[in-house]
Each structure stands twice: as C-alpha cells, then as structure tokens.
Amino acid sequence: xxxxxxxxxxxxxxxxxxxxxxxxxxxxxxxxxxxxxxxxxxxxxxxxxxxxxxxxxxxxxxxxxxxxxxxxxxxxxxxxxxxxxxxxxxxxxxxxxxxxxxxxxxxxxxxxxxxxxxxxxxxxxxxxxxxxxxxxxxxxxxxxxxxxxxxxx
Numbered sequence: 001x002x003x004x005x006x007x008x009x010x011x012x013x014x015x016x017x018x019x020x021x022x023x024x025x026x027x028x029x030x031x032x033x034x035x036x037x038x039x040x041x042x043x044x045x046x047x048x049x050x051x052x053x054x055x056x057x058x059x060x061x062x063x064x065x066x067x068x069x070x071x072x073x074x075x076x077x078x079x080x081x082x083x084x085x086x087x088x089x090x091x092x093x094x095x096x097x098x099x100x101x102x103x104x105x106x107x108x109x110x111x112x113x114x115x116x117x118x119x120x121x122x123x124x125x126x127x128x129x130x131x132x133x134x135x136x137x138x139x140x141x142x143x144x145x146x147x148x149x150x151x152x153x
Contacts, residue, residue, distance in 0.1 A: 038065050038135075055124060063131040070138035073145055080148045096137055104130055 045058035074093055078086055107126045111118055 038062060038069065041065075042131075052124070056127065059124070059127045059131055063127075063134055066131065066135045066138050070134060070141060073138060073141040077141055077145050077148070080145065080152075100130070100133060103133075 042058065042062040045062065046055065049055040049058055074089070077089055081089060107129075111123050111126065
C-alpha cells in the first residue's frame with residue numbers, strides 16, 4: 001500500500017512540477033514548435049506504452065532528445081560568447097553535468113540497495129525526474145542564447 005501511495009504522490013508532484021517548466025520566457029512560435037515537438041512526441045509515447053520496457057524506452061529516447069537539444073544549444077551559445085563568457089558557460093555546464101551525474105548515481109545506489117522498499121515505480125519516477133532536469137537545462141540555455149542573439153541587434 002505504501003508503494004502505491006508513494007507512486008501516486010511522486011507522479012502528482014512530477015505532473016504539477018512539469019507545468020512550471022514550460023518556460024514562459026520562451027513563448028515565440030519558433031520556441032514553442034521546438035519545445036512542443038519533443039514534449040508532444042514524449043506525451044504520445046507515454047500515452048501508448050504497453051509494458052514497463054516500452055515506458056522505459058520512451059523516457060530514455062526522449063531524455064536523449066533533450067540531451068541532444070541541450071548539447072546543440074550549448075555549442076551555439078559558445079559561438080555567440082566572448083572568451084570570458086565561454087569560460088563561465090563551460091564551468092557552469094561542467095558543474096551542472098557533474099551534479100546531474102552524482103545525483104543520478106546516488107538515486108541508482110539507493111534504488112539498488114532498497115529495491116524492495118522503493119519498487120519499480122520509484123525507479124520510473126526517478127528516470128522521469130532526470131529527463132525533466134535535462135529538459136529544464138536545455139530550455140535555460142535556449143533562453144540565454146535567445147537573449148544574447150537579441151542583444152546583438
């Protein structure tokens with residue numbers, strides 16, 4: 001019973017939290033099309049999965065898509081920045097990635113040690129959490145890029 005309640009509480013939190021990640025400052029049509037293309041495809045995938053493996057493939061695939069979007073935006077940002085800002089961005093991205101990797105390792109270690117307590121549902125919620133963190137960073141960098149590009153005109 002505890003697992004079921006925990007599953008619903010975590011899912012409710014993720015649903016509520018994900019609405020806050022829409023990023024109102026990225027509201028032009030081109031922004032919305034890029035953001036919604038990945039999110040819509042993920043939503044469609046999650047609406048149609050049949051097995052846990054299908055669900056895991058959805059999360060893994062779309063996390064990779066957000067990671068690719070993040071990487072693409074990061075490299076565009078580097079090209080737009082002067083040397084000082086490049087150093088700052090490189091340090092920030094390195095720190096963010098290290099934090100993400102350490103956080104993911106911690107959660108996977110916890111799950112490995114307490115599988116019977118957390119169950120498969122918690123594992124899925126943690127995977128969704130890391131997809132959301134990657135998405136959020138990609139959107140933040142996209143916002144910074146947009147601001148830099150607009151300030152040049």
